[in-house]
Amino acid sequence: DTEVTQTPKHLVMGMTNKKSLKCEQHMGHRAMYWYKQKAKKPPELMFVYSYEKLSINESVPSRFSPECPNSSLLNLHLHALQPEDSALYLCASTPREKNEAFFGQGTRLTVV
């Protein structure tokens, strides 16, 4: 079972809104990731949590705020986003013994 679940699947938000993206996996994976993907571009790494601690932050603007409440959950809090932040946001997780990542279906975010 390599299921990573993301909610919501689609989100439209205004530039003054606050919203959160959620990601969940129950496979006991050690690391969880947020990636951002624009159309016709590869996924770009945003944040990595390893054993519930933020281990990598790729200089993402502070309007994106990650949170890892426990080893199964990963949130991405959004505030004051810009239209150029519209993208597919992908969550992934990595098993304890390997480095390969398994992805959720993503949240397609539109900022208006």
Place this chain on the structure above:
Amino acid sequence: RKEVEQDPGPFNVPEGATVAFNCTYSNSASQSFFWYRQDCRKEPKLLMSVYSSGNEDGRFTAQLNRASQYISLLIRDSKLSDSATYLCVVNPEFDKLIFGTGTRLQVFP
């Protein structure tokens, strides 16, 4: 120089053809290497890991050349269902997975 670079594509090939994709990476300390495929508007899915000795999974063969910092993917007997974007992924440091730009493959009847 980008951390992971791929042939830009697109590759348009007939069914049954053999096609090869290349990927180069810049960080010689990279330890793990993967090929993912991504269908339009879907999430990336792991196709195969790439091992130093090379490995095969059915019609797919992956090779790694650490000296040249080069990875390849060979697809034999292409199927229509192989049409997708193929992403080379490299692990330059612990827990950091970096994607290449991707190569688009279109297999036609």
